[in-house]
Amino acid sequence: MKYRELTLKECKSIQPGEVITVTAVMAIIVAALMAVVIYRLFRAGKGTVAVPGGWKFDWK
Numbered sequence: 438m439k440y441r442e443l444t445l446k447e448c449k450s451i452q453p454g455e456v457i458t459v460t461a462v463m464a465i466i467v468a469a470l471m472a473v474v475i476y477r478l479f480r481a482g483k484g485t486v487a488v489p490g491g492w493k494f495d496w497k
Contacts, residue, residue, distance in 0.1 A: 478484060483497040 478486060479496075484495075486494045488494075
């Protein structure tokens, strides 16, 4: 594979934005997963959740 130096015009035409797009997609995926987990937890008939920091939730 041969490499060549970009011209000034080519350098100016490069537009960043992929990182923002990947970050936005990952944030949406995380939010969707959290929504599913929370929905499944609270739709269960009974359960217990222990959160770091000493928080504990019980429902029946």
